[in-house]
Amino acid sequence: MAERKRLVACNWKMNGLRADGVALGRDIAARAREPHRCELLVCPPATLLVLVGEALGDSGVALGGQDCHTEPKGACTGGVSAEMLKDAGCSHVIVGHSERRHACGETDADVRAKTLAAWRAGLVAIVCVGETRVEREAGLAKSVVEAQLTGSLPDAANPENLVIAYEPVWAIGTGLTPTMADIADMHAAIRTRIPSETRILYGGSVNPKNAAEILALEEVDGALVGGASLKPEDLWAITQAAG
Numbered sequence: 001m002a003e004r005k006r007l008v009a010c011n012w013k014m015n016g017l018r019a020d021g022v023a024l025g026r027d028i029a030a031r032a033r034e035p036h037r038c039e040l041l042v043c044p045p046a047t048l049l050v051l052v053g054e055a056l057g058d059s060g061v062a063l064g065g066q067d068c069h070t071e072p073k074g075a076c077t078g079g080v081s082a083e084m085l086k087d088a089g090c091s092h093v094i095v096g097h098s099e100r101r102h103a104c105g106e107t108d109a110d111v112r113a114k115t116l117a118a119w120r121a122g123l124v125a126i127v128c129v130g131e132t133r134v135e136r137e138a139g140l141a142k143s144v145v146e147a148q149l150t151g152s153l154p155d156a157a158n159p160e161n162l163v164i165a166y167e168p169v170w171a172i173g174t175g176l177t178p179t180m181a182d183i184a185d186m187h188a189a190i191r192t193r194i195p196s197e198t199r200i201l202y203g204g205s206v207n208p209k210n211a212a213e214i215l216a217l218e219e220v221d222g223a224l225v226g227g228a229s230l231k232p233e234d235l236w237a238i239t240q241a242a243g
């Protein structure tokens with residue numbers, strides 16, 4: 001089986017104006033020119049995609065969107081299509097992030113349609129799944145994630161067009177993380193449901209202190225990093241742990 005190269009994906013969320021986005025992009029690009037053994041992906045807000053893409057230049061760091069519309073173009077005020085992301089220089093797009101599933105009411109069917117839109121535009125879809133605290137405490141974590149995978153993943157998924165991000169909702173931005181055993185257990189369960197060689201990232205309060213332990217787990221192929229990805233020192237420490 002081919003080695004699954006580690007991926008550290010940065011989700012800047014709704015953070016960054018032009019000056020700080022460019023500065024952060026340049027900082028990440030400069031570090032990425034130093035030896036490292038994982039792939040890096042930066043997902044800035046839509047307004048910064050082109051500028052950050054220019055700042056990343058030829059560093060090898062990939063650019064991604066944080067969401068996309070299902071349609072390629074048309075009457076959707078405020079929408080950003082997968083084709084627009086591609087045109088802005090993206091190779092990836094995050095779909096089904098819990099902040100969109102929960103705050104914007106996105107369903108598995110919506111996530112599936114967005115994944116198909118990403119593929120139509122030639123983008124790799126990073127499909128996020130994860131349980132809430134209530135669901136975990138009720139012993140439903142695995143069944144919730146399995147249902148999300150069933151509902152969100154189109155049939156044509158393969159290791160070139162899909163990355164899964166397991167992100168427990170209660171761990172995102174809270175400083176809380178599951179136990180290592182729980183992360184390993186969930187990743188092993190996800191592995192049985194997706195094409196082999198497809199990467200599975202862990203996301204949820206990854207930081208320089210916990211990265212090495214999380215990234216050493218067998219089916220963890222990288223990290224989706226929110227808050228820590230806005231701090232270059234922290235991001236680089238996580239990247240080194242991934243290598």
Ligand code: PEP
Pocket residue numbers: 011013167171172173174203204205206224225226227228
């Ligand atoms: C995220 O936004 O996907 C995320 C994992 O955030 P944080 O690392 O801040 O928990």
